[in-house]
Amino acid sequence: MTFNENANVGGNTARRRGAGIAVAGGGITGLGALAVLLLGLFTGGDFSGILGPLAGGGGGGEESEVANCQTGADANRDDACRLAAASLNLDQYWARTLEGYRQPQLIIVDGSTDTACGTASNQTGPFYCPPEETVYVDPTFFALLREQFDATAGPLAQLYVLAHEYGHHVQQISGIMDAYPNNGSGPDSNGVRTELQADCLAGAWVADAGEQTDEAGVPFLQAPTQAQVRDALNAAASVGDDHIQRESGAPVNPEAWTHGSSEQRQRWFQIGYEGGYQACDTFGVSGGEL
Template sequence: MTFNDNARVGGNTAKRRGAGVAVAGGGVAGLGALAVLLFSLFTGTDISGVVGPLTGGGGSGQESEVANCETGSDANARDDCRLAAASLNLDQYWSENIEGYRQPQLIIVDGQTSTACGTASNATGPFYCPPEETVYVDPTFFALLRERFDATAGPLAQLYVLAHEYGHHIQHLSGVMDRYPDNGSGPDSNGVRTELQADCLAGAWVAHAGEQTDENGVAFLQRPTPEQVRDAINAAQSVGDDHIQRESGAPVNPESWTHGSSEQRERWFETGYQGGYQACDTFSVSGSRL
């Protein structure tokens, strides 16, 4: 998905926090399979104890603005600015559709940083921390996917990841997380239903992402092309629990699922894309239809 070059995105409230570690030029250690990376990238599960940190560097609590992120052209050029700029679009979309919406804080993580939900780093992947109402994303994952694993991790796939985490924020605000607490793993678990609903909410936003505008009335984003939507759907497929298990050489075990199969993740993204956020009630459908 492409930003309009002249759109003004400098009003975003995203912050940078961490040690300021770069991926380019090396520094990645201990990663043996793309599936392991994908598991961390999209599930927010800390695998640092198994594979070690993906880059070096210590933590930091200092925050700063996302520098030189003023226009859509900047957002098209850099992953961190793209995420920061998209937060404006997401906040505008959800404030127009959810009564009482309040925007989450977006933290662009450099290396690692402490949070109320544990350490945010490039070993945990993007995640949402409900007590802080904060989304944490380390964009070095996207560079790693492109440079080391020949994966596209294209712009819309990146924004799908961000929109999925914003979906968790909507669940927090609406009380979904309280009404359907974690009841363990499995294909019919609340955890799977929660994650599939976040995929659906991400799809709903993608369908309308070309409608939000800056203060001058310039649309932030161009409407997604079919190829870009396909890229986002492929990202959803690639992080299905069954696909990750196959890629890691493990047998497919639905009883261990926490996020849903590739088919489910693709289907619920498309449900939101075609039917809007109102179609995203994953908790009212039977397990056979989930």
């Protein structure tokens, strides 16, 4: 999805942080974060070196503004600025949609940093940390999507990833996470329903993304093309549990799913895209309808 070049995106509050030492504490929720855990689960490998030691902690790493990120043209040129600029769209959309919305912090990760939920890096993937109400994204993760999961990871695919994590923030502040706590893995688990709902909420935002504007009334983004929507759907398919299992060389095992299949992730994104956030009740349907 393309930013209008003259849109003012300089008001974003995204921060850059890096060079932290990974320590983990609270729960971690995200599109890519559990992919590393899944690889260990499916292959029997030890990925603790990627995820960091599982002991309490959080914070760390110096923060700075996202440099050279003032206009839509800047966002079109740079992945980090694209994410920072999109946070303005997402906050505006959810502030208009959800009563009592409060914006999360967005941290653009350089290399790695420690958080209250564990390592943030391109290896753990983008994730939302509920205790901090913070989204962490290392833009180099998108190169890994291309290299390891056969995704094209173009601009709209990147914004889908970010919108998915913002969907988790909406779930956190609206009480959905508390109402439907993690109850293990499996195709009908709360974890799968949580992730599919975040995909659906991302689709709802993408459909409306061309409606958010800067203070002068200039739309931040141009309406998505069908090719761009297909790119986002490709990213959703690439992080489906069944696809990750196949890529790791393991048989497809739905009982180990925590995020949903490629087909489910694409379908629920499409449900949100076509029906809006009101259509995203993944907890109100039977397992056969997921």
